[in-house]
Amino acid sequence: MSEKILLIDGHSILNRAFYGLPDLTNAEGRHTGAVYGFLNIMFRIMEEEKPEYLTVAFDLSAPTFRHKRYEAYKGTRKPMPEELREQVPLIKEMLSAMGINIMSLEGYEADDLLGTVARRSEAKGMDVTILSGDRDLLQLATDKVLIRLPKTVRGKTTIENYHTAEVLEKYQVTPPQIIELKALMGDSSDNIPGIPGVGEKTATKMIVQFGSIENAHEHLEEVKPNKAKESLREHYDMAQLSKELATINTDSPLEFSYEKAKVENPYTPEAYELCKRLEFKNMLNRFDPATAADSSMELEFFTCNDLSGVEALFEKAGKKDQVGISVLADQEEVYSVGLVLDENEIYQIPVGGLLTGEYLCTKIEKLAQETVICAMDIKAALKHVALTKPEQVFDAGIAAYLLNPLKSSYTHDDMAREYLNGMMLPAKEDLLGKTSLKKAWEDEMEGLGNYACYQAFVPYMAREELLRRLDETGMRKVYDEIELPLVFTLDSMEKWGIAVKGEELKSYGEKLSVRIQELEKTIWQEAGEEFNINSPKQLGVILFEKLGLPGGKKTKTGYSTAADILDKLAPEHVIVKDILEYRQLTKLKSTYADGLGNVIGKDGRIHSTFNQTITATGRISSTEPNLQNIPVRMELGRLIRKVFVPEDGYVFLDADYSQIELRVLAHMSGDEKLIQAYREAEDIHRLTASQVFHVPLDEVTPLQRRNAKAVNFGIVYGISSFGLSQDLSITRKEAAAYIEKYFETYPKIKGFLDGLVKDGKEYGYVTTMFGRRRPVPELKSSNFMQRSFGERVAMNSPIQGTAADIIKIAMNHVYERMKKEGLQSRLVLQVHDELLIETKKEEIEEVSRILEEEMTGAAELKVELDVDMHQGDNWYEAK
DNA sequence: GACCTCACG
DNA sequence: ACGTACGTGAGGTCT
Known part of the structure; x- marks a missing residue:
């Protein structure tokens, strides 16, 4: 069996990974997706081929001779996007850390080096595999040289494989004749001119018939069709130049050492460190545990499973300033509790025998009277532990959400890496796989206790850093005064549910x-x-x-x-x-x-779940079921609301903000005309129409009103003429004219929105009135689409987010006031600008007053916050 | 699990 | 030239 060498076309594979995969960034904001994709494909091929030798070829940055000649002739390549450019040194660093050979040579392209080593290795009797994204490499294929081209088709990577036979089959020509094809067809991305009027079809016919450009030229009269004949006659020089440009040099003066290219274990400590820094979690799992251990801190966990031990532990815990707590449980039962007193005293308490779930939860409730309970997810704990005050708790998940609301989840392992100096901890999946907590408990899996410990450890350890960052980013008040109290408000809504x-x-x-x-x-x-x-x-x-x-x-x-x-x-x-x-x-x-x-x-x-750490803007979301999208717009669907009812002796009070987002816009932009409009108008869309179209208020046509309404929405969404034209089924030009008129009418709005985009670009994030942030990394993208999206987001998020802040404040106040006044009425739903209260009949008047006062008084704006309120025996009637 | 479609604000 | 409105969650099909 002959030895095998794997040759990788570095830039080309990096390129492929960059465009084929979603953009990843680590906590520092470094782009890492292409490097990650590169490593994945490289390891996949390594596992398939098991080569003895491996090397990765890169172009040097200076233009190479093949291109220099032509670039002098015409144009240059289009520049590499910055997000990709910065990953080139990174992949080289990674390969070096993995002990993988890199080759490059002044004056030669990566292609040439691949070709050179391929031929030399073939001559030595080796099998050669070349991994590239570039079809040009097909000219190198032989029976011993395999060209592998990864392709991403709808997110899935498949690999096309070419020996001589496959090239023949697909292109009807031999690998060396691929050069002739390319010389005829040209390739704009490679700056190969080709000859005009000849595409793939004609080129293939010509080469199949004549074998080469030269031979075709010699038999010029036989060349068909006429257009190709004339083109070849006229541009023969160009074709020959193209051929030269398209030919990969297989005889470059590269010093290549097989010794250095020998495949060793790439999973080195250096590579581990780098993967850690780049946050390649899946990659880390491939490393030998010993390598990983060198790099991660050893944590010692204790188990406490006797009553007196637990009593002593909680006694000691009560004297601490803060403790870490986790409650591993499902809807029905508690299975294990984690308790952290300090970084060396980390305990798991499995439920069993005298140590019942109820007992442990009661202990935690008492503990909360004496110290601060730090947990990953307080609202989840509240399902079993009756805590009542925000002052008793620290919620690490919510803190992390505020600091970066774009993540899809807030897990202990991610947070350890981000907020505990890159500490690597096993994820839930590593500890328990897909096993349910119940099953893990029944089987007494070791991972369950460890999971309890990690879940308590991270919030305990990260609290200081998280609070420091909340202070630093100006979000401490949002955390203390909005989000943390909201945990209790939402918990109450979830528990009450809706009949x-x-x-x-x-x-x-x-x-x-x-x-x-x-x-x-x-x-x-x-x-x-x-x-x-x-x-x-x-x-x-x-x-x-x-x-x-x-x-x-x-x-x-x-x-x-x-x-x-x-x-x-x-x-x-x-x-x-x-x-x-x-x-x-x-x-x-x-x-x-x-x-x-x-x-x-x-x-x-x-009993829906209201998620507090999902949306990018600060809204809450509702799941299992989603009660925020119950039909209302169509009558047939709206009828469903009749099945949502208050219990006997209660009615529904439904209160919704009238156009809260537009009012927020009026306030934040400070546009006097819009503010004035709100002070006067019953119907803002009508008034907008009147002002934008310069017609008296009572002469506004329904169409004008509809258009004005759409523009108002468009403004809030981050206006674009295309979007508006879609919505109104008008031309882009007409839509653009509406927008222009709107900005003329309300001059400060444009300045405000432009300012949001400008600030977003400068700082990397935008903020609500209350200081909540949304990062907008898309604003820096070199991709037009992504950047435009970023601009709309920068315009929309402060408005949507401020409205979200306001109703959250109102909810907290309503909840607290009803509690303080000892009312039996309860908040049961929030639908972004609407609150639904199951109201005790005797309390209707009082609750109406509370709703009105707290909703309109949640924020001081330059325009009134207006609330519409209805009462009914079901949700249909109350809306 | 990705994609499409559609319900809400 | 690029090809879109902002923010969500759920159910269905198809691979």
Whole structure:
């Protein structure tokens, strides 16, 4: 068996990784995605091929002779984006740390070096594999030299493999003839001119027929078609130059040592350190535990499983300034508790025997009277431990969320790395795999106790640093005065839940089913066949191929059948309106009728979870089920709200802010005209229309009002003429004119929005009125799309976020005041600008007053905060 | 698990 | 030239 050498085209693979993968950044904001992708593909190939030798070729930055000659002739390559450029030294550093050979040579391209080493190795009788993203390398393929080209197709990486035979099969020419093809076709990215009028088809024909450009030129009269003949005649010089440029030099004077290219263990301590710094978590798992141990701190955990031991421990804990606590539990039961007194006293207390969950939770409740409880997620703990005051607790997850709201989760291992000097801790998955807590407890898995310890350790250790950073970033008040009290408010809402009439929900679903079946039959008849209407793919084929409706491909994978597309198609064919109705009904049935039915608790109420660390802007979100998207816009859907009811003796009071985001905009921008408008107008959209279109208020047409409303929304979303034109089905030009008129009418708005973008670019983040931050890394992107997105985000987030801050403040005040006044009414839902209160009938007047006062008084703005309030025996009536 | 579609503010 | 409105969560299909 012959030896094998793997040659990697460094820049090309880095490039591929950069464009094929989402952009990753570490905590320092360094871009790392391309390096990560490079390593992944490299290790994948290494595992497949198991080569004895490995080397990675890089171009040196100076232009090389092949390009120099042509670049003098015409233009230069387009520049590398900064996000990629900064990763070039990084990958070299990583490869060096892994002891992997790097080759480059002044005056030669990476291609040339790959070609040179490939030929030399082949001559030695080795098998050669070249890994590149560049098809030019195909000219090097032989029976012993394999060219492997990774391709990313819809997120999945597949690799195309080429020996001579595969090249022949795919291109109908031999590998060396690939040069001839390229010389004819040209390649703008490589600055190879080619000859005009010859593309892939013609070039292939020519080379298959004549074998080479020279031979074709000699038999010029036989060259077909005429256009190619003339072009070759006229540009023969160019073709020969192109050929020279396209030829990879396989005989460069490279000093190459096989000894140095020998594959050793790449998982070195240096590489481990670097992976750690770059936050390549998955990569770290590949390292030998011994290597990892050198680098990570040893933590010692103790187990306490007897009553007197626990008593002593809590006694001691009460004397500390703060303790770390974790409560590992599911909905029903507690399985293990973690307790940290200081960095050397880390305990796990497994539930069992006399140490019941209730007992331990009571101990924690008492402990909270004496010291501060630090935990990853206080609201989760509240499901078992009755803490009542924000002053008793520190919530590490919320602190970390405020510091960076863009993360998808806030786990102890991530936080240790970010806030405890890069400390590497095992993640939950490493400790428990996919095992549930219950199962882990039943099987007495070691990982369970360790997980309890880590979960208590990190918030304990990170508290100081997190608070310091909250102070530093000006978000301490947001944390103390908004988010931390909100934990208790939301916990109360989750616990109360909202009553739902299960029977009515069921019969609503059944009614839908009847109509859905009718529609299904009708649609199949109209289509002339049975198919799955829920499948956009099948539906697209029916509509656009079988029935021949107009409309091109819209999405990456096929035809778009989204509602706005179908709306426009409705006049073309009756099937379209039926499909739209079918869609609407099946949505109501599956998501709402069935979906809500499945999550009604034993108490007949639905207990949603309100997530406080999800959104980028500061809003809360609602899951399992989502109660923030219950239908309201269409009457049929809106009827679902009738099944949400207060318990006997109670009614619903529903209060929503009137256009809170526009009012926030008026305040933050300080635009006197808009502020004045709010002081006068009952109907802001109407007034906007009147001012923008210069017509008297009572002559505003419905269309003008609609347009003005859309512009108002657009402003809040980070206006773009394209977006507005989509929304209003008008041309971009008209949309741009509306926007311009709007800015003329309210002159300070434009300055305000521009300022947000400018500040966002300068500081890397934007802020709400209360100091909440949203980082906007997209603003620095070299990609137009990403950057434009960043600009819209910079305009929208301070507005949406400030509105979110305001209603959070109102919720806290309403909750606290009802508690203080000993009322039995309770806050049950928040829907971004709306609060729903299950109100004791005797308390209606008082609760109305509280809602009104606390909602309008949550913030002092230059315009009034206006609240609409309704009462009803179900949510439908109260809205 | 990605993608599409659609419900809400 | 690029190809979009901002923020979410859930259910369905298809690979």
